[in-house]
Amino acid sequence: MKQKKLSQIIIITILISGQYLSGQNNKNSYMHTNSKIYVAGHNGLVGSAIVRNLQASGFSNIVTHSSKEIDLRDQQQVDNMFAKDKPEFVFLAAAKVGGIQANKTYPAQFIYDNIMIQANIINAAYKHNVKKLLFLGSSCIYPKMCSQPIKEEYLLTGALEETNDAYAIAKIAGIKMCQSYNKQYNTNFISCMPTNLYGPNDNFDLQNSHVLPALIRKFHDAKIQNLPSVTIWGTGKPFREFLHVDDLAQAVVFLMQNYNDSEIVNIGTGSDITIQDLAILIKKIAQYDGQIIFDTRAPDGTPKKLLDITRINSLGWKAQISLEDGIKSTLDWYINNIIN
Numbered sequence: 001m002k003q004k005k006l007s008q009i010i011i012i013t014i015l016i017s018g019q020y021l022s023g024q025n026n027k028n029s030y031m032h033t034n035s036k037i038y039v040a041g042h043n044g045l046v047g048s049a050i051v052r053n054l055q056a057s058g059f060s061n062i063v064t065h066s067s068k069e070i071d072l073r074d075q076q077q078v079d080n081m082f083a084k085d086k087p088e089f090v091f092l093a094a095a096k097v098g099g100i101q102a103n104k105t106y107p108a109q110f111i112y113d114n115i116m117i118q119a120n121i122i123n124a125a126y127k128h129n130v131k132k133l134l135f136l137g138s139s140c141i142y143p144k145m146c147s148q149p150i151k152e153e154y155l156l157t158g159a160l161e162e163t164n165d166a167y168a169i170a171k172i173a174g175i176k177m178c179q180s181y182n183k184q185y186n187t188n189f190i191s192c193m194p195t196n197l198y199g200p201n202d203n204f205d206l207q208n209s210h211v212l213p214a215l216i217r218k219f220h221d222a223k224i225q226n227l228p229s230v231t232i233w234g235t236g237k238p239f240r241e242f243l244h245v246d247d248l249a250q251a252v253v254f255l256m257q258n259y260n261d262s263e264i265v266n267i268g269t270g271s272d273i274t275i276q277d278l279a280i281l282i283k284k285i286a287q288y289d290g291q292i293i294f295d296t297r298a299p300d301g302t303p304k305k306l307l308d309i310t311r312i313n314s315l316g317w318k319a320q321i322s323l324e325d326g327i328k329s330t331l332d333w334y335i336n337n338i339i340n
Helices: 002-021 045-056 075-085 100-105 107-127 162-185 211-225 245-258 275-286 310-315 323-339
Strands: 037-040 089-092 132-136 189-194 196-198 229-233 242-244 265-267 291-295
Touching: 037 045, 045 196, 045 245, 075 107, 089 107, 089 245, 100 107, 100 162, 107 132, 107 162, 132 162, 132 245, 162 189, 189 245, 196 211, 196 245, 196 323, 211 229, 211 275, 211 323, 229 275, 242 245, 242 323, 245 265, 245 310, 265 310, 275 291, 275 323
Parallel strands: 037 089, 089 132, 132 189, 189 265, 196 242, 229 291
Antiparallel strands: none
């Protein structure tokens, strides 16, 4: 009888050990400098910043693939890449992104591309025993008329902003997919929600970019062309929070090393600014002397979108780059890399 009980204990111990020692179930996974790390979307604003941060921190085994090499919307291509490269950690920064105009014009592409990219990478990470995955969402997942500052638990408590609801729904699906895989398969997939981002490798296209890089381009170009005025969409009254992408990169690497929970985490600065005041600040930094005209016929979008960052601050992370310093460095990058 004692021998039978001992055998049962041994079998149960082996089963439990097998569950927690397998790569995908290790909730204490920690990146080492030689860990194989896949950064999806490494050529974009966010992905390139993550790669810079990892390299500066001594991580040398970074896997990247351009969109010409692999179409992340294709499940078979993604599965083949995971089988070949065998990444241990994944930063899911690949996404189709854009400003109000792009979101309004191409909603089908925004929802399809983002859902397919997320689904393929998250599922492949599970199938190929990735130790840990970090999914990057967006602050647009929260309701349009949300209490301020926006806490993580406000997700799905109200209607979305209609100008970018396709993109927001795709990002919400990514969050829920990570949480569902954690629940069913005991994976370690975490999600973070950054506020509005800007910095090197941003998109400065006037039709498809976000507000801050668009304003940098508008004011710099107006100065060079000696234009009498710059026209800006909307009333200028909405408030927006802006985070430099290098601060974001530091935050997501910090979370990858220190956070192991299914609950989402906001990433921001804790302060915001009206679009009008942002325009005045960029006008000053760009040294433009003309007038600012607001096109009030154009949509404003969400009136205010300030994230509550209590959770990430309590973990030990805070943003370091001021908005003015960040805009100056981004304008310099635009002049040196886009203009020249």
